[in-house]
Amino acid sequence: MNKPAIKQVEVQIMSQTYLLACPVDGEEALREAVAKVDAAMCRIRDAGKVKARDRIAVLAALNIAFDAAHRDPALAFRNSSFGTPDGADGGDSAALPAGTEEALRTMVARIDAALSDDDRLL
Numbered sequence: 001m002n003k004p005a006i007k008q009v010e011v012q013i014m015s016q017t018y019l020l021a022c023p024v025d026g027e028e029a030l031r032e033a034v035a036k037v038d039a040a041m042c043r044i045r046d047a048g049k050v051k052a053r054d055r056i057a058v059l060a061a062l063n064i065a066f067d068a069a070h071r072d073p074a075l076a077f078r079n080s081s082f083g084t085p086d087g088a089d090g091g092d093s094a095a096l097p098a099g100t101e102e103a104l105r106t107m108v109a110r111i112d113a114a115l116s117d118d119d120r121l122l
Helices: 024-047 055-069 100-114 118-119
Strands: 006-013 016-023
Touching: 006 024, 016 024, 024 055, 055 100
Parallel strands: none
Antiparallel strands: 006 016
16 A cells, blocks of 8 residues: 655744644645644633643643534633634623533643643743
């Protein structure tokens, strides 16, 4: 079986450069994913409540995974320290399912506790 052709693509996330491998025909999809990750991480950073880059990355990953799982970006942690997703007004236009917001807040608190020593890295 032939392996797909791979190329390296230079991207920036939160002003840091990364060299990533992707299939030759996958550069556009990779750049779209990078733009989504960069926007999510910058939104969290700009909210000013989280300083450590790795914590920002974890929270952004959770935010993106939650959006993908629910296939509705309007549900994305709008009332948390994560900021609002692109295009959302932060209002109550899309209600979270019962118990979801509390579950998310509990999960964020557990992540904060687990990563609490990371603040000293900056």
